[in-house]
Amino acid sequence: MQKKNFKSSEQLVKSINFSNKSSTSRMDYYNRILSSSCSTDMIFQRMISTINFKEVVPLPKNNSMFRFVIKCFNNTNNVILGPLKISSGITLMDLPSLSIPMSHYHLNKNNFVQDNFIHRISENETEPMKKFIERLRFIDSCMQMLISDYIRHIDESSPIYYMLKKNNVTFNKNWIFTGIINKGNNNTEYINIRYFKDSFKGKKKIGTNVYCGDDYLDEMADLLSRDTFCYINGNIYPLIKVNYIIINERIVNNIPMVNFTCKAYFVDINFIPNSIHCSTKRL
Numbered sequence: 512m513q514k515k516n517f518k519s520s521e522q523l524v525k526s527i528n529f530s531n532k533s534s535t536s537r538m539d540y541y542n543r544i545l546s547s548s549c550s551t552d553m554i555f556q557r558m559i560s561t562i563n564f565k566e567v568v569p570l571p572k573n574n575s576m577f578r579f580v581i582k583c584f585n586n587t588n589n590v591i592l593g594p595l596k597i598s599s600g601i602t603l604m605d606l607p608s609l610s611i612p613m614s615h616y617h618l619n620k621n622n623f624v625q626d627n628f629i630h631r632i633s634e635n636e637t638e639p640m641k642k643f644i645e646r647l648r649f650i651d652s653c654m655q656m657l658i659s660d661y662i663r664h665i666d667e668s669s670p671i672y673y674m675l676k677k678n679n680v681t682f683n684k685n686w687i688f689t690g691i692i693n694k695g696n697n698n699t700e701y702i703n704i705r706y707f708k709d710s711f712k713g714k715k716k717i718g719t720n721v722y723c724g725d726d727y728l729d730e731m732a733d734l735l736s737r738d739t740f741c742y743i744n745g746n747i748y749p750l751i752k753v754n755y756i757i758i759n760e761r762i763v764n765n766i767p768m769v770n771f772t773c774k775a776y777f778v779d780i781n782f783i784p785n786s787i788h789c790s791t792k793r794l
Contacts, residue, residue: 518730520739524789537725537779541593541750542600544778548591550600555592555646558583559653562590564661567670570757577671579661579756579771581654591778592650593750594643603724609639610746610783613704618740626708628747628780632692632700643749644692647702647775650753651690654773658688658756671758671769678760678767687763689772691753704751705776706735722781731780731787740793746786751775 549555564579565586583590594609595601601609613628632644663682665672680686694700707718716736721728734741757772 520734520737520741520791524734524741524791537722538602544591545593545595547588549593549646550595558590559649561585562653562657564657569670577758579758581753581755590650590753592643592646593748594639596639606748607746607783608637610748611640613745613747615743624708624738627703627705630702632702647691651692651773654690654756655688658771659683662686674760675769678769680769686769686771689770691773691775704749705774706780707776708736719777720779722779723784728782734789740791742790744788746783748781750778750781752778
């Protein structure tokens with residue numbers, strides 16, 4: 512029996528499309544975490560130079576897959592990145608010029624729930640966004656080097672030692688890397704940012720906060736928590752934390768490989784006012 516206040520996905524979409532507005536500021540929090548991670552080139556380089564794999568552990572729901580837990584600054588901080596104006600913090604007024612159009616298809620063709628929003632990289636990004644993309648590429652390169660170094664020095668105490676041995680993985684052979692930026696058809700590049708679908712926080716519907724400026728979008732969070740189809744498009748400020756590298760076995764061109772996928776998650780999904788479009792119709 513459905514709760515009295517239960518809304519269908521169609522009702523949620525209608526409500527989101529009509530309440531596409533904002534008020535004051537969540538910027539103090541954003542500026543605080545950006546200031547210690549990427550507010551200048553020097554601070555960004557310091558963060559990058561301290562990135563390491565804190566541990567490698569099985570996935571909670573799949574013991575045949577593993578993940579590197581990524582930290583920096585002596586395992587005390589997350590790896591944080593977001594677009595910034597040159598040599599200054601950000602305000603609500605800045606967010607539209609620092610945002611990118613992103614799309615989300617909630618179910619794939621096999622009706623599995625997707626947890627990612629994607630942005631197609633073009634040649635029309637603003638200067639702050641070009642800088643952001645350049646730094647994403649740098650993080651991807653850093654992760655590949657850390658993986659190669661980990662494989663080079665692995666021993667039997669590692670939880671993934673036998674997986675790598677079984678697939679004849681060496682520091683430069685039989686493994687592939689899927690970055691935050693990856694290529695689709697015709698070498699088109701996409702930025703891939705995820706949200707946590709499972710709630711960690713009791714009352715919240717998903718594990719990632721969803722905002723429009725400083726207004727919490729409860730109906731959008733509700734929509735993203737469901738297992739029914741929806742399409743979402745909007746301009747989002749891409750403030751991310753790089754949490755994990757997922758490790759699993761794959762067959763590529765009939766060759767057994769180990770795949771390492773770097774996963775970046777939204778700190779918040781923060782939509783720009785009047786940019787959201789939602790639909791429950793498959794395109």
